Amino acid sequence: MKINGVVIEDTYAEAFPAWTSEVEITAATRYLAQEAGEHATGFASSLIGCGVEAGIDRYLSPINSPDGRPGCVILMAHPDKQQLQKQALQRLAECVLTAPTTAIFDGLPDAPERIPVRLHFYGDGYEYKTQVGNRNVWAIPIMGGEFTIEEEIGAVQGVAGGNFFIMGTDQMSTLTAAMAVVEVIDGTDGAAASFPGGITGSGSKVGSRKYKFMRAATNDAFCPTIKQKNPNSMVPDGVKAIFEIVIDGVNLEVIERAMADGIRAACRTPGVTHISAGNYGGTLGPYKLYLHELLS
Amino acid sequence: MKINGVVIEDTYAEAFPAWTSEVEITAATRYLAQEAGEHATGFASSLIGCGVEAGIDRYLSPINSPDGRPGCVILMAHPDKQQLQKQALQRLAECVLTAPTTAIFDGLPDAPERIPVRLHFYGDGYEYKTQVGNRNVWAIPIMGGEFTIEEEIGAVQGVAGGNFFIMGTDQMSTLTAAMAVVEVIDGTDGAAASFPGGITGSGSKVGSRKYKFMRAATNDAFCPTIKQKNPNSMVPDGVKAIFEIVIDGVNLEVIERAMADGIRAACRTPGVTHISAGNYGGTLGPYKLYLHELLS
Amino acid sequence: MKINGVVIEDTYAEAFPAWTSEVEITAATRYLAQEAGEHATGFASSLIGCGVEAGIDRYLSPINSPDGRPGCVILMAHPDKQQLQKQALQRLAECVLTAPTTAIFDGLPDAPERIPVRLHFYGDGYEYKTQVGNRNVWAIPIMGGEFTIEEEIGAVQGVAGGNFFIMGTDQMSTLTAAMAVVEVIDGTDGAAASFPGGITGSGSKVGSRKYKFMRAATNDAFCPTIKQKNPNSMVPDGVKAIFEIVIDGVNLEVIERAMADGIRAACRTPGVTHISAGNYGGTLGPYKLYLHELLS
């Protein structure tokens, strides 16, 4: 299968179920909301070494945010609901409660599953219940004024680890394609790419062949600079760089759409020659997203 | 004491010693270096709930970075050297190694104390030693090309928790002053402000009066909205908002300079009426930074 | 009339008809498209002293741009169609053709009125006609590769000068409200705010009372610092700052919606006390946008 001359390999991306929450962060300006959102979703690229996978899903205009201020929506995902709750609590406490002028609202108000985020104790007895629009919130006196929080946030059974590989003739052209894909995911509600800038240059395999104490190591079959010395190399001829896009989302449909639209965008960038995807023989998760099906 | 009509209260900031490392992150473009640096220093506002305190110290021009590419320098601080090492390893692995086109270099090459950051095992045997400029590095084959890292980073006994409070007649004027202070700290080499956007709107006291399970709670004495109901309030009349700046640095002199320059900048913003600082009766740390001394 | 406690004055904004074009600028990355778009719409705040009024209307995802790359859409407006054509030609030649990796497409393909933008002569005979998607374009060999342009751009009879005043108790709170309004206009397709950052702090009146050679001067009736010495002052008691939002759009309906949504957003920011609008007794233009009607 080819799109715009780019070979779409006949393979699949392996994804796994993850409890997924979305939180709306508003602030006096979009800049302040973004600073809080980026801080809260930092150090959250991959479950291999971070407590949660997280990223900014989208931005909120004042006309459709709960308190009429600019904002952003962050997505957090973890297969274990207790871990998701713990991380959400810590990150909202350390990175959003502390940020100037912010407020927190539930981003999935229709989800039946609820996660408590008990930040009102921070008020030391001075906190009180109130309403913002139709949301029941706590108001907590802080040095900067008052902090507002809706303490229960919705969680759904989402999907993590949707992915594909962009392969090209040189590093910067291939990276440019990956940056176009990030624009597509930014425009897809309910999906986020958790790596720095939404892109990873160092996709991993599970475990290590040589160093047994490593939980993950470089995905050597897809490393272009060692194609000649690696008998298991799967790097196509002429490919000099491969960037991976990893997508977490609130449901499977969102992941499928983000992957399909993203791949199509990548295929329009000069220098891109192949698209593939990461899978681990079914050991990672139950979802198999076949590229050819997604794109037909 | 007054500066530009602003009352400088006769008090001190209490700071504490912390092992501090700096890491240079370079990339193909400044944007890519910044994305990695922000990700690596996310979820790192305060030791109360984060594994480390961290922030971007400064940016590197191609003409003064180790590999001739644009970059940024991140600062990480923790009182316990083992914790600093653990966090540095995790954050560099998850947020910089994974980011597109990045490389890592020691930001404190003259520091006698060295922290190992053994990322070369990620290469699964394909990694090799080489040189970039005068730096001894590992080159690790990755999907995007090769990742370069200087695996030992310097650490010094720095100072964390330098701070001051900006008080003003309304929230946005006071916040504007805080944003000017952040510009000053951004221009101070060797210092970083770890909160989101460099500012916190919710300074804490140690422990809680009412909820004994809390390690920290709102600094009620400095919360303007409860001034009337709190007999211990230290909010001056007319003050409606207080923002705190917290500064970590590689040594005491840097903290002192950042505090003095920052306070002077805050005092030039209309609406700012008082400057104070946070201290905890000497329970937090040995450094007492008296505002009047810093500014005379 | 009050919204959220904010007084909406019983007045109208005076707007005027203007030929309006939209141009789609795509590039290898969103950053590059934005740089070109901002450059092309710089020095274009007001017809009082600029050749055209212009601004960025919105951004394009790769999935809905003509060439599958990220982009932005700029809006340009002038009452005189010849002037609009001249400015469009100059600005696209100097600021978009020169920018790295950009392409130009008509942003109003359904508009019957067409403006020629003959940039293909720049190719000095090496240019050729081709197609991108369903668009007929010229490809012009340049040093960076090839520049693609759809040489006829649509123009419609739009509306310029839609406006309102945000009044508040202090400068930074009032400005924060104005920044929230800019977020609303950014989210309104077909509208742009041409002043720097989308906001003006120095609204004008037509002509000058004292200096006869001036075409425009400060709108003294709305200057808070001279309220006491100006017998004609219309500054409400307690108002210390007034920022004006000026909106150009492709039709009247877009202007009305942007004004109504924008005013509602402004009314939710603490410190805002009054909303008014600029009019000149009908001398400027035929459109009278009554605030009370827009908001009911």
Add this chain to the structure above:
Amino acid sequence: MKINGVVIEDTYAEAFPAWTSEVEITAATRYLAQEAGEHATGFASSLIGCGVEAGIDRYLSPINSPDGRPGCVILMAHPDKQQLQKQALQRLAECVLTAPTTAIFDGLPDAPERIPVRLHFYGDGYEYKTQVGNRNVWAIPIMGGEFTIEEEIGAVQGVAGGNFFIMGTDQMSTLTAAMAVVEVIDGTDGAAASFPGGITGSGSKVGSRKYKFMRAATNDAFCPTIKQKNPNSMVPDGVKAIFEIVIDGVNLEVIERAMADGIRAACRTPGVTHISAGNYGGTLGPYKLYLHELLS
């Protein structure tokens, strides 16, 4: 001559003298200063079609700006002093006076040549003289508060048109090198790159071979895609993209340093193979900047 394996061609950049002013723009926040500075230097890439060449030179910390606020410094250049004055007046009036919270100060206070920028008439008689620090300024009542301006700005005989070409094996690698060069120029005080993002992808030759009415046309000798059909092509074998950097500066020494440092940065980017420069047989200007001399 080779640097890092990159061929430095034995040629020179042709530059010309230009009256050059610098203006300091301060504002409540760096963002607001930057918005005004970018607006004032938009539509100012080249004298071929713009009224002036202009760009942001550098940013000001609150600790070294005239009024203790964040700011930026813009550079404007034109060979004709009257034109420079006219453009400075229009651009400061339309793009800085109108921007929220800004102030204007002379950026070259030691230059003996002074350019008047009479904006105080805008105050319609309500303006008054005052001092900020050691600067004599006008304060003009505006809707947002007061606008402050130092009305005489210094001008020096600077140099415009310093330039070099970056040639590489593919478009995005070559562009990445150009972006690194922009970082170098951003760090060079007294220099600015006036094209969008600091880079041009469509360098010009003077006049056109085929279309006599054109003042400038594509520099066909350096267009890679027509190398085969153009007998005069000077594109080296293997080169697929060429980006030009154009630098204006306050004196010759600044231009020389920016060119030398910039070329060295470009030579460290993978994919760059040649550096050349633009000259027009001495018809454009008296300055000949030989690449080999600059780099030895």
